[in-house]
Amino acid sequence: MRTGRILLFIVAAVVAILVGLGIGYWTFGHPRAAPKTTALLLRPPKPLPAFSLVDDRGTPFTKASLGGHWNLLYFGYTHCTDVCPTTLADLNQMAGELEDLPAAEQPHVYFISLDPKRDTPALLKRYVQYFNPAFTAVTGTVTDLRALTAPLGVAFSYDPPDQSGNYAVDHSSVIFLINPESEEAAIYTPPMIFGRMAADYRAIIKYYGKR
Amino acid sequence: MLHKLPPLLFAAFFFMPITVNAEGPVTGVSHVWIREAPPGVQELAGYFTLENFSNRPLAVVGITSPDFNSVMMYRKPQHSNRGEMEPVTTLNIPPHKSVVFAPGGSHLMLIKPRKRFFDGDLVTLTLRFSDHSSLTIMAPVRRDNPQH
Numbered sequence: 001m002r003t004g005r006i007l008l009f010i011v012a013a014v015v016a017i018l019v020g021l022g023i024g025y026w027t028f029g030h031p032r033a034a035p036k037t038t039a040l041l042l043r044p045p046k047p048l049p050a051f052s053l054v055d056d057r058g059t060p061f062t063k064a065s066l067g068g069h070w071n072l073l074y075f076g077y078t079h080c081t082d083v084c085p086t087t088l089a090d091l092n093q094m095a096g097e098l099e100d101l102p103a104a105e106q107p108h109v110y111f112i113s114l115d116p117k118r119d120t121p122a123l124l125k126r127y128v129q130y131f132n133p134a135f136t137a138v139t140g141t142v143t144d145l146r147a148l149t150a151p152l153g154v155a156f157s158y159d160p161p162d163q164s165g166n167y168a169v170d171h172s173s174v175i176f177l178i179n180p181e182s183e184e185a186a187i188y189t190p191p192m193i194f195g196r197m198a199a200d201y202r203a204i205i206k207y208y209g210k211r
Numbered sequence: 212m213l214h215k216l217p218p219l220l221f222a223a224f225f226f227m228p229i230t231v232n233a234e235g236p237v238t239g240v241s242h243v244w245i246r247e248a249p250p251g252v253q254e255l256a257g258y259f260t261l262e263n264f265s266n267r268p269l270a271v272v273g274i275t276s277p278d279f280n281s282v283m284m285y286r287k288p289q290h291s292n293r294g295e296m297e298p299v300t301t302l303n304i305p306p307h308k309s310v311v312f313a314p315g316g317s318h319l320m321l322i323k324p325r326k327r328f329f330d331g332d333l334v335t336l337t338l339r340f341s342d343h344s345s346l347t348i349m350a351p352v353r354r355d356n357p358q359h
Contacts, residue, residue, distance in 0.1 A: 078252060079252070079254060081254045081255070081256045081285075081320045082256040082285070082296070082314060082315065082316075082318045082320075083314075083315055085248075085249065086256075086314040086315050086356075089246075089355055089356065093355075093359070123251055126249070126250050126251060127250070127252070130249035130250060159295075168296070173315075190315060191315055192315070194356075195359075
């Protein structure tokens, strides 16, 4: 009889300890599962390097310009026939699908031109605002661009010009999601899956916001 | 050569007629559209699906348009994971196969428009084939991808 009571006490103690550990784990130490998205999440987010570019109003655009809000960066150029306008149109659609979010959670969209020789700030402003008046275009010298593109892994090169002087710029076609701490949080890689980008964005900022 | 596209007719232009010879249908063209260009842009992208209904290989050997200075075909090189595209002078379509030009992949580059084209306009394109046949189609200009 005495042995049975001791055994019951031990079992009750073990159960109590396990329940306590479970509650503590769930409350304080539960590692949140990363959302399943088409975008690649960087865990932990990777800080951006220092860089110095200029936006389509002619004002400096630096790492600090990305702080305090979520950002989507896309690199391209205005003479790009297919993938750049396709991606910017998709980003416009995505921005529209996110309009219900609080202002602080809506992404700022930046189109960064890799072709400063032809893409002046004035031309870039007209170009990017065709897709969405809230979008901002950015550019800089090739050297200054590489200060940002190299750490991000964005490759670009200039094809030889044709008889008319026109040339293509070969470039990576990915979208970077930068968090309010100016860190690289996720990468959307092609093929962009239309209709999933906004849903993925919601899942990602929710995940990072509650870590 | 410019026309406005009545909205109700858009579906009809999305499923184009075909070329035929004595043996029957040879080529079908569908999902044709041209992306409206932002202001100042002199190169527009065009898309279509070409189908070879015949038992013989067929190739597109050139595309012209009275609405543009020139038209070129571009495709992504195999095994490329960057944004580079390469020009195509001969677009081969095996028997009973189709070739898709779609956003983010193979596309037409329509260079130096005679005027600015807007959503709903129509552009004339003439495709020349390796069997010496040709097909003239009217491609609608769209601001957004009509398949979205």
